[in-house]
Amino acid sequence: MAAQPANAQAAATTFFVTSTGIGNGGNLGGIAGADNHCQELAQAAGANASGVKTWHAYLSTQEADGKPAINARDRIGKGPWQNAKGVVIAKDVADLHSAANNLTKQTALSEKGDVINGVVDTPNRHDILTGSRPDGTAFPAGEDRTCKNWTSSTQGSAMLGHADRHGLQDNDAAKSWNSAHPSRGPDGGCSQADLRSTGGDGLMYCFAVN
Numbered sequence: 001m002a003a004q005p006a007n008a009q010a011a012a013t014t015f016f017v018t019s020t021g022i023g024n025g026g027n028l029g030g031i032a033g034a035d036n037h038c039q040e041l042a043q044a045a046g047a048n049a050s051g052v053k054t055w056h057a058y059l060s061t062q063e064a065d066g067k068p069a070i071n072a073r074d075r076i077g078k079g080p081w082q083n084a085k086g087v088v089i090a091k092d093v094a095d096l097h098s099a100a101n102n103l104t105k106q107t108a109l110s111e112k113g114d115v116i117n118g119v120v121d122t123p124n125r126h127d128i129l130t131g132s133r134p135d136g137t138a139f140p141a142g143e144d145r146t147c148k149n150w151t152s153s154t155q156g157s158a159m160l161g162h163a164d165r166h167g168l169q170d171n172d173a174a175k176s177w178n179s180a181h182p183s184r185g186p187d188g189g190c191s192q193a194d195l196r197s198t199g200g201d202g203l204m205y206c207f208a209v210n
Contacts, residue, residue: 013047014208015081015089017128017163019110021202026129026147026158026183026190028204031070034059034150038206045111047084058178058205060131060138061149072178073097073136077209084113097136103177105164111206118164119199127160127183127200134179145182147190157182157189160200178205 018041028034034057041047042055060072079092089103090096096103105118105126117125131146132138139145144156159182167174167181174180185194195202 012082012086013042013045013084013111014053015083016042016045016047016111016206017108017116018203018206019112019114021192021195021204023192023202025153025187025192025195025202026150026156027153028057028059028129028147028150028202030150031057031059031061034204038204041111042206042208045084047111052210053208054210055206056209058130058132058136058207059150060133060136060146062131062138062144062146063141064149069138069141071137072130072132075209076207081207083107083109084111085109093136097134097178101177103163103165105166108163108177108205116163116203119162119166119168123196123201124199125201125203126162126164126166127180127195127198128163128177128203128205129158129195129200130161130178130205131159132161132178133159134176136178147183152190153192154190155188157184158195159183160198161205163203163205 038055061070063069145159161178162180183189
């Protein structure tokens with residue numbers, strides 16, 4: 001069977017890790033700004049199938065100012081999702097949040113089909129913004145895990161996942177794609193410099209919801 005041309009593969013993409021962050025640390029312009037970043041990168045890479053797909057960032061928000069929390073798992077569609085090479089990373093939401101998912105350094109590719117630098121690479125970019133618990137749900141109100149619901153590049157912190165499923169320790173957290181450790185650093189945890197200091201670059205997971 002002949003391989004699909006690159007543009008056809010791109011059009012079939014329904015999951016990617018952003019090749020670049022927004023560049024303002026944890027201030028993504030809120031969840032809408034994060035979704036827009038996913039949409040723009042998909043469009044530029046030809047992964048938008050003439051604008052038919054709607055892309056959402058895999059991000060949770062916490063209850064604040066009378067607004068309810070949002071769970072990342074509830075905003076990414078039903079699946080299945082495949083990367084820019086046509087490899088399925090999960091068949092549905094339950095599969096994505098199980099030990100059986102196929103999300104690894106080799107499959108968590110950018111919208112361009114590139115591997116994201118991991119813990120053994122320089123620079124390490126494996127920390128992915130999620131603000132989520134391992135099951136894809138939001139953290140309770142209180143201790144900030146979403147950089148003030150993705151509006152702060154100073155105060156607060158963000159829960160991060162490891163796109164390469166590896167960390168400095170051999171434990172479940174280090175291997176977690178969506179809930180490895182909170183951000184931290186001298187600026188408070190949400191600046192671009194802080195995100196880079198622990199092996200990140202403000203990258204996100206993007207999913208086609210339809």
